[in-house]
Amino acid sequence: LLIEFQKYDKSIRSAINFRHNPEFSKWLEDHCKKKGYLFSAIDRKKEPSEVIGIDKASMPWKIAEAVRSAGGKVPKMFYESKAPGKEPLTVMVGQHPVELAEEVCELARLWTAETVPVPKIGKIDLSDFEQFISARLGKSDSRVLVPPRTGVDSAVIDIGHEQVMVIAEDPIFQIPGQPPEMFGWYTVHIGASDVAVMGVKPEFMTYSLLMPPETDRAEFKRIVDSIHQAALELEIAIVGGHTGYYPGLASPLIGGVTVFSIADKNEYITPSGARPGDDVLLTKGPAVETAGILANLYEQELLKNHPAELVEKSKAYKTEMSVVRDCEIAMKSGKVTAMHDATEGGVIGGLFEIASASEVGMEIDENKFIYPEEIRIVCELLDIDPLKAIAEGSLLLTADPGSSENVITALTKENIQASVIGKVVEDKSRRILKRSGGLEIPIEMPHQDPFWPAFFRSIIASG
Numbered sequence: 001l002l003i004e005f006q007k008y009d010k011s012i013r014s015a016i017n018f019r020h021n022p023e024f025s026k027w028l029e030d031h032c033k034k035k036g037y038l039f040s041a042i043d044r045k046k047e048p049s050e051v052i053g054i055d056k057a058s059m060p061w062k063i064a065e066a067v068r069s070a071g072g073k074v075p076k077m078f079y080e081s082k083a084p085g086k087e088p089l090t091v092m093v094g095q096h097p098v099e100l101a102e103e104v105c106e107l108a109r110l111w112t113a114e115t116v117p118v119p120k121i122g123k124i125d126l127s128d129f130e131q132f133i134s135a136r137l138g139k140s141d142s143r144v145l146v147p148p149r150t151g152v153d154s155a156v157i158d159i160g161h162e163q164v165m166v167i168a169e170d171p172i173f174q175i176p177g178q179p180p181e182m183f184g185w186y187t188v189h190i191g192a193s194d195v196a197v198m199g200v201k202p203e204f205m206t207y208s209l210l211m212p213p214e215t216d217r218a219e220f221k222r223i224v225d226s227i228h229q230a231a232l233e234l235e236i237a238i239v240g241g242h243t244g245y246y247p248g249l250a251s252p253l254i255g256g257v258t259v260f261s262i263a264d265k266n267e268y269i270t271p272s273g274a275r276p277g278d279d280v281l282l283t284k285g286p287a288v289e290t291a292g293i294l295a296n297l298y299e300q301e302l303l304k305n306h307p308a309e310l311v312e313k314s315k316a317y318k319t320e321m322s323v324v325r326d327c328e329i330a331m332k333s334g335k336v337t338a339m340h341d342a343t344e345g346g347v348i349g350g351l352f353e354i355a356s357a358s359e360v361g362m363e364i365d366e367n368k369f370i371y372p373e374e375i376r377i378v379c380e381l382l383d384i385d386p387l388k389a390i391a392e393g394s395l396l397l398t399a400d401p402g403s404s405e406n407v408i409t410a411l412t413k414e415n416i417q418a419s420v421i422g423k424v425v426e427d428k429s430r431r432i433l434k435r436s437g438g439l440e441i442p443i444e445m446p447h448q449d450p451f452w453p454a455f456f457r458s459i460i461a462s463g
Helices: 022-035 058-069 095-115 126-133 180-196 219-232 288-297 301-302 308-319 325-334 347-358 371-380 400-412 449-459
Strands: 012-019 039-042 077-080 089-094 142-145 153-161 163-173 206-212 238-247 253-266 277-282 336-341 363-364 395-399 418-425 431-434 440-442
Touching: 012 077, 012 095, 022 039, 022 077, 022 089, 039 058, 095 431, 126 336, 163 180, 180 206, 180 253, 180 308, 180 325, 180 336, 206 219, 206 301, 206 371, 219 238, 253 440, 277 400, 288 301, 288 449, 301 308, 301 371, 308 371, 325 336, 325 347, 325 395, 325 400, 336 347, 347 363, 347 395, 363 440, 400 418
Parallel strands: 039 077, 206 238, 363 431
Antiparallel strands: 012 089, 077 089, 142 153, 153 163, 163 253, 206 253, 277 395, 277 418, 336 395, 363 418, 431 440
């Protein structure tokens, strides 16, 4: 095949053949048009009988036919259909074998991305929760005032004497490229945030630290020290947990951090407290966690098009992945009716969860969002919709309209930006978000948070 192609183009030094079927060949033809490649096809059933009967005559005829079909030039790719004694196949040619192999790998990635369903990564969705989890909650107990529900960050248990326990749990995984100190910080703040959004101060915590057997003592100490320090800063007492070395782990993992508080019955709020007429507020902007993590993983790509100072600001969002202070300030400064940490599914997912838990509608305007440039550049680089991407650190809250300005002023004094982004409405069938370009879309939970594919692409690329 190469010898015959070199009669038309001496630079052709490599070729590779791979599968053929009508669906793939049509996709491949469209791909070649987008890339500006020549593409041709050969019908092997039209091969002349005198060619079929002569040894070594088929290849010259086949290549001549591929060139003729491509307008007299060597095609980048061609396919030949099935015929008696001939298997269908696709051929791609080029100058260098490594470049050709890389192109085939890229074809495989693109084809897979368009045709193979992507497994869901992250939290289960509402239907799975209702089907598998909500019907399997063990013994029914009247003391459980707020049971597990999607969109509700913590449970609330009546412990008597007009007091309740507010309790939440989260797993925490280590983010590649970040030091053990950040792992410890995330452990405390992410766990504490789930209690803080219930309107009470986080007080106690337990955690399970699971480590690969090869973890050295210095790393172990740095993780535990950082958890201790973060707990001190938030005035949280560590009261138990589990720590050990286990095979099968790629890196240290918090199997679960449980944070809880004791509060008066009338102190706590839930994400189901939003009322028609309330303002909807957002702190910091969308995609806080997405920017904080991915800016560190894609630093070199960002630096190609943006100044180092701006990229550093993007990376610094890794320390904004907490809403503990946001919640404390908001509760002290206004009539807050509901709060929710916009985690997986992003701001639009968080809005959906508040609206569903409260059985209300919402009218939201993206043009009213705070949207820092350091978050924008990360989302644009990776083609991520910032409203749908994980946003730990972005606090959504609803408040009486008369106190919204007080809440924003108090947050601003503590260097936490916030804005009113919409209204709660009574009609629960009206959950609308107006995009910045004017298009109105329904407020619903994204099927897949776009953060995870970008995150795992980086992990795979780094080996």
